[in-house]
Amino acid sequence: MAKKRISVANFNVVFLDGQKELPLLSCFDTLFMPALKSGYVRKSGNSTFLLLNVNIVRDRQGDYVLVGNIVKKTVLDVLSDLNELGELVEKDDHYPSAPYSTFVIYLKNHRMIFAENQKGSPSIKSFRATIKYIVDKYVRIHNVGLKEAGKAELPIPIINVVGIPTRENLEETLKKVARINELKLKFYPLNGDGDIDYNGLFTSLTGKLRSTVGSKSGEIVLRSPENINGVIKVVTESEGIVEPVFKVTYPDKTTTTIKNDMISERKQIEIESGNFSDEMNRLIEKGKEIDSITYVSEENSRIYENNQAKIIPFIRVH
Structure with missing residues (x-):
């Protein structure tokens, strides 16, 4: 083997x-x-x-x-x-x-x-x-x-x-941080994944809004989100149709960026x-x-x- x-x-x-x-x-x-x-x-x-x-x-x-x-x-x-x-x-x-x-x-x-x-x-x-x-x-x-x-x-x-992030990786990674300073969600054109988006949030961003303004890609920034369970739910349900990037602070006051590859x-x-x-x-x-x-x-x-x-x-x- x-x-x-x-x-x-x-x-x-x-x-x-x-x-x-x-x-x-x-x-x-x-x-x-x-x-x-x-x-x-x-x-x-x-x-x-x-x-x-x-x-x-x-x-x-x-x-x-x-x-x-x-x-x-x-x-x-x-x-x-x-x-x-x-x-x-x-x-x-x-x-x-x-x-x-x-x-x-x-x-x-x-x-x-x-x-x-x-x-x-x-x-x-x-x-x-x-x-x-x-x-x-x-x-x-x-x-x-x-x-x-x-x-x-x-x-x-x-x-x-x-x-594609997993709930387990997200929970394991985020339980070590003291605070999420920023969650950035990068979106891009989708290739037939529209109905993966159960609440319609990402579809409106990646499709309707982006095409209206004539942009190939974009992002939204959520500052200081406090509901960790909500963050995990949003990122997990995205199923790779957006790319999340976290800026976080640890208990020892050090800060870092957690990229999608680290939680996939x-x-x-x-x-x-x-x-x-x-x-x-x-x-x-x-x-x-x-x-x-x-x-x-x-x-x-x-x-x-x-x-x-x-x-x-x-x-x-x-």
Whole structure:
């Protein structure tokens, strides 16, 4: 058995075409998958991030799932070590390394799990930055040629990979603070998640208000909230359709910022070792045991049913 450290997130992608916001699957075959398979890489410091094995598979229920690996190509520098006598000695060794993580995106509701394969594997933060960089670059490069040819340009991607907070993490984190100084809720275009919002608060912010003023994103700030249970309820029920950021003070008077990644759902799961395909299938099924992965809104279902023909050409052939 291999232990995998996984994160749970909302993989939210919308394409802005003039004033229209198109869901991910509407541009899946013409833009999104070609971008992921473009071979573009992102460089950060001495490391290079790239996507490999990006494919569509079907799970046991016949639903389409986008899978792949993000690889961090880097060089490990060893500048010191212990010799056979236990003495500290200087060294100057350099070893190439390519740790990877695996992403599983359930296209029926664009919830995802992100599994780190080993220590040093790319984080979900690196995945978010790499996906945004690659898709943005693909659109930017292709739009130059399309504009010169007098053709319609590709729509602009708006990509948000937002961890899904859990009640347990929120309670554990907030019980240590003396005071919440500020709760900021960042909102962005939604990809079919409107009816996750049980009280209608987030839908009005992310949709109606934002579109009325012509803004791609926004935020509301709640200062000095005192009802901790109310805060936990609001953030938990958001299910990743807003991104919470806390500014807090601890009993020793120190202050800090608690970001969404710090309260999002993470798990350790065991996956039976095997070849890449077998491990991927087991990871897909393990993900579907997580409550926050399974919910599918009515709008999610409608978008998925209307765009399946755009997914099918990318199914992996064994």
